[in-house]
Amino acid sequence: MSPYVFTLLIFNLGLGTTMTFASSHWLLAWMGLEINTLAIIPLMTRQHHPRAVEATTKYFLTQATAAALILFASTSNAWLTGEWAINQMSHPLATSTIMLALALKLGLAPVHFWMPEVIQGLDLTTGLVLSTWQKLAPFALLLQVSSTVNPLILTLIGLLSTLIGGWGGLNQTQLRKILAYSSIAHLGWMVLIIQFSPPLATLSLLIYIIMTTSAFLTFKLTSSTTMNALATSWTKSPMMTSLATLILLSLAGLPPLTGFMPKWLILQELVKQDLPMLAFFAAMTALLSLYFYLRLCYTVALTSSPNTITMLTPWRLNPTQTSPLNPLTTMLTLALLPLTPAILALVIY
Numbered sequence: 150m151s152p153y154v155f156t157l158l159i160f161n162l163g164l165g166t167t168m169t170f171a172s173s174h175w176l177l178a179w180m181g182l183e184i185n186t187l188a189i190i191p192l193m194t195r196q197h198h199p200r201a202v203e204a205t206t207k208y209f210l211t212q213a214t215a216a217a218l219i220l221f222a223s224t225s226n227a228w229l230t231g232e233w234a235i236n237q238m239s240h241p242l243a244t245s246t247i248m249l250a251l252a253l254k255l256g257l258a259p260v261h262f263w264m265p266e267v268i269q270g271l272d273l274t275t276g277l278v279l280s281t282w283q284k285l286a287p288f289a290l291l292l293q294v295s296s297t298v299n300p301l302i303l304t305l306i307g308l309l310s311t312l313i314g315g316w317g318g319l320n321q322t323q324l325r326k327i328l329a330y331s332s333i334a335h336l337g338w339m340v341l342i343i344q345f346s347p348p349l350a351t352l353s354l355l356i357y358i359i360m361t362t363s364a365f366l367t368f369k370l371t372s373s374t375t376m377n378a379l380a381t382s383w384t385k386s387p388m389m390t391s392l393a394t395l396i397l398l399s400l401a402g403l404p405p406l407t408g409f410m411p412k413w414l415i416l417q418e419l420v421k422q423d424l425p426m427l428a429f430f431a432a433m434t435a436l437l438s439l440y441f442y443l444r445l446c447y448t449v450a451l452t453s454s455p456n457t458i459t460m461l462t463p464w465r466l467n468p469t470q471t472s473p474l475n476p477l478t479t480m481l482t483l484a485l486l487p488l489t490p491a492i493l494a495l496v497i498y
Contacts, residue, residue, distance in 0.1 A: 161188035175223030204270025218250035254287035310337025315437025401442035
């Protein structure tokens with residue numbers, strides 16, 4: 150791809166997200182989402198491979214469906230109530246349809262089926278963009294409409310997402326699919342708390358982006374896309390392979406790593422809202438995610454795969470150039486928990 154075309158696409162990717170951030174009108178927000186989608190599709194097909202084309206086609210059809218639902222819901226709301234403002238959604242039909250569309254955009258259950266398949270067909274860099282940057286615009290809209298959506302719908306979507314995000318990753322060996330199910334589970338936690346504390350949901354999203362960026366960049370550095378490849382990557386980069394286990398444990402939410410912070414704060418807030426059973430079920434679903442992360446860490450740290458991997462011998466490969474983001478995100482992924490009081494004072498209170 151030409152550098153000029155690549156620069157133009159990246160610019161439009163940022164422009165679409167910024168337009169959605171800045172808009173208070175549904176039509177402008179929809180235009181921003183469309184610009185964002187159309188900019189990332191050529192980036193997804195940079196690899197001329199049938200799997201990448203298939204993933205791009207699935208992504209385009211899914212996002213087009215979600216965009217059509219957003220346009221239909223906003224038009225219906227304007228017809229019924231005379232309001233185009235994002236934070237003035239009042240009709241139950243419009244708010245429920247918008248919630249379904251945003252869940253489809255974000256990859257929340259029960260409309261999550263496209264996400265693991267799409268991320269599996271992409272390279273690690275594009276998968277990182279799809280798992281982090283592409284969540285920002287729909288999440289900004291979700292923050293604005295969460296106060297008008299039926300709380301029962303938000304609770305059901307959040308619990309179902311945490312359950313499916315943990316359950317779906319149990320039998321996976323592909324790292325990209327594991328990270329896709331991890332994304333579904335983390336977003337489920339954010340939807341659970343967004344109706345009670347939007348700043349806490351935003352903080353959880355930022356921490357999720359930091360941890361996911363660190364995981365994708367580490368896997369890219371070690372050229373690992375499967376559990377077997379990651380287990381044998383110690384011959385290329387023993388330090389990064391060791392850090393990969395800690396990053397995965399942080400994604401699982403184990404103390405004293407950064408990933409424990411959002412889960413701890415969310416459970417605390419749910420208990421404050423007199424919802425101990427909801428907090429209990431959310432914590433139980435987190436155990437499913439913890440299981441497949443621990444299985445992955447066990448494979449990497451304590452075993453050496455006896456299987457012959459269908460790739461070049463790892464220790465004959467030259468190590469790839471590390472991204473300057475990798476050390477920063479890894480440090481933040483592992484060491485932010487002691488700063489929780491300062492972060493709470495800065496972000497929430």
